[in-house]
Amino acid sequence: MEVEYPQTTAILHDLDVNAGNSADDENVDVEKPGDSDGEEAFKGGWSSAIYIMWSEIAERFAQYGISSNLMLYLTKELHESLVDAAETFYAYVGFSALLPLLGAFVADSYTGRYMAVVYSSLIYIVGVLTLTVSVGFVSEPYKKVSFFISLYIVVLAQAGFRPCIQALAADQFNEDNEKQKRAKNSFFNWWFFGIAAGASAAAVVVSYIQVAFNWWIGFLIVAISMILAFLLFIAGSKLYQVQIPKGSPWTAIVQVLVAAFRKRRITPIDGTEQEVFNTGPQEALSPTNQYKFLDKATIIDEIDKSSEVQNPWRLCTVTQTEEVKMLLRLLPVWLSTLMFFVVIVQPHAFFVQQAAAMDRKILAFTITPVAFIVSVGLFVIITVPLYDWGFVPLARKITNIPSGITVLQRIGTGLVISILDMVVAAMVEARRLQVARDHGLDDEPKAEVPMNVLWLLPQCIILGIADIFGIVGVQQFFYEQIPDGMKSIGSAVYLSALGVGSLLSHVLVSTVAGIFPHWLTNNLNASRLDNFYWLVSGLSIIWLGFFLIVSNSYVYKKPAGAAPH
Incomplete structure (x- = not known):
């Protein structure tokens, strides 16, 4: 309300x-x-x-x-x-x-x-x-x-x-x-x-x-x-x-699980439509065919019929049950985006280190490594109007979807672009290491490689595009697909994916340092950061496959009386 x-x-x-x-x-x-x-x-x-x-x-x-x-x-x-x-x-x-x-x-x-x-x-x-x-x-x-x-x-x-x-x-x-x-x-x-x-x-x-x-x-x-x-x-x-x-929305969720468990032995009558608990005009969601074992929570049995007051721990509404299904459907999507957030945190870790080891003179100015990484955010600022005023209207004419493409299509596009970003980052780093070797700087950890920092600009630009598709898509998806009484939790779910992605990045770095210690050393000019980027891109491809499976089977939230998404 x-x-x-x-x-x-x-x-x-x-x-x-x-x-x-x-x-x-x-x-x-x-x-x-x-x-x-x-x-x-x-x-x-x-x-x-x-x-x-x-x-x-x-x-x-x-x-x-x-x-x-x-x-x-x-x-x-x-x-x-x-x-x-x-x-x-x-x-x-x-x-x-x-x-x-x-x-x-x-x-x-x-x-x-x-x-x-x-x-x-x-x-x-x-x-x-x-x-x-x-x-x-x-x-x-x-x-x-x-x-x-x-x-x-x-x-x-x-x-x-x-x-x-x-x-x-x-x-x-x-x-x-x-x-x-x-x-x-x-x-x-x-x-x-x-x-x-x-x-x-x-x-x-x-x-x-x-x-x-x-x-x-x-x-x-x-x-x-x-x-x-x-x-x-x-x-x-x-x-x-x-x-x-x-x-608390969690009470209603637990009630569905308890009610479905208590009626686990109930089976639908062949050829007969099962009587279910539906509160009429107040129902907000239509029933779906996924996780049908939860639908037993809505079936009216003889005990329910004989009770003067309905027990919410035995009988739940269709909307209650569908909200639990929504949460179950969100979990695989959340898991499938985690590798994307591993890519997203790279500028704060290794892009800065790369910039610090390169020639940072642009025209008459010498910029700081952190200031250069701001180019990711600046490109987002430039690109958002182009996306909103250019891409969306054009895509809308083709797809007849108000947002141009579906939210899951937007996330998937972001995942693909993030893989491209890691590929480009790996190629640029391989080039930087070659220049360092050519100038005999691979044994000098504090030396600046005579390669301009603008070489990093493509990977920053590509990452900015990935942000616009992926991050915004994830934010919108979890807000829209979470039950109405849990909208704040929807925003928090996005943040949790970012947090877990950061922790996964830390675990990945620690694991790589233990197995391949020469990949990530204190001397970036003698390290193989390019191999690390190739590893991240490979893992991201696997995660993308998982995302495609999950998104293909995902059933969008459907209000009662609405046409299928």
Whole structure:
């Protein structure tokens, strides 16, 4: 159910009152964006989503302002070893990507997405302010402890902010309205555009200020950015369409599993349509033919007929059962995208190392390795308008699909392009190693190979294209295909894939270093990073085959009465 939140005056008090309203309250007026003919009554759509998007851009600026130079701060300022700093960094990235699953559960079950963003934003601000103080004004021996406490306050805040902000923005578009549905397809493209813009700006501006001027000034800019994100979010509150949480969605899921198990011995009567529990007009989903063993939870047996009150642990609705099926269908898709995210994290690991070992002079400027990798984000910024205004309309004319291609086709395209990226990266690295050998630099780990860093540009451009297809596709897929009461969890599932992909990358590097120690050494000029890239591309091809099998059998979410996808 959706309700309108009050004006921003006394916002926190009023919103807490509204958040406590029952989802079953029949006196609450519900208005979806695009339902009303009157323009003044219109809520939601881009008019409200734009506030949320600007808030996300500011938050991404803050987040990347912290992470872009984190390794450097840990080693240079906190004097951690390279191994310890790497472990700290991986832990930060991992918790940031996996904890949103918990935050999403709390939001969907209890607080609602709006209040989750409000609360987590306030915690976020506290975290970045204390981070600034710990960096600039706390001396040893407390500096390191205060820094890590502040850092994990930020991680805690991200657990609530990251899964809810995108889901709340997507909630502003009503899929029952064709114009709004088309706008929603564009929304995911422009959302990623905003993320790329905020992250790229932080990687250039904040990282430069931290190194060239002072660390605490850079973190202060991060804190100001997060305060701005909160103010932008609150500014649009009166326009938002907000869904009230209906309690834990996991209870209904467990009820289906229990009911299906209790009726496991029931078999359909041949030639007779089995009587099932269907609540009529409230049913939102049509039955599907997958995982039919769960359908037994909807069959009305003699015990159900004789009961005055239906036992939800014995009898479930068709929609309840279909929602459990949806979750089961999502798991193979999630697994099939993990290798894609292994590719996605490579710029933050080895692309930077390659750039550092090459000639970085472009015209009269010498750029930093991190600044060059920003080209991935910059290319995303350039390409999103081309995709949304060029590719989608053209593809729509051919396929008659509002988004041009299906979401799974978009993800599959991203997977194919990511494989191409690893192939190109392997070929470029092989060329770089050959140049190093030709100039006798293979035994000099700190030497810059006389090969311009622009040779890395093709793999950065290709990766940017893979991002536009793959990452945006995964975000949209899990938001749209998750049950309606679990939209925040849908956003968190994407983040968890990113987190697990990062961990898989770490495991892969450790395994390769153990089996083929000469592939990845401290001397990149004597390593065989190209072989590692070939390995990743080979594994990605295997994962692509798995994805094709999964996507070919996938049954899209189908509302009751809708035609098959």
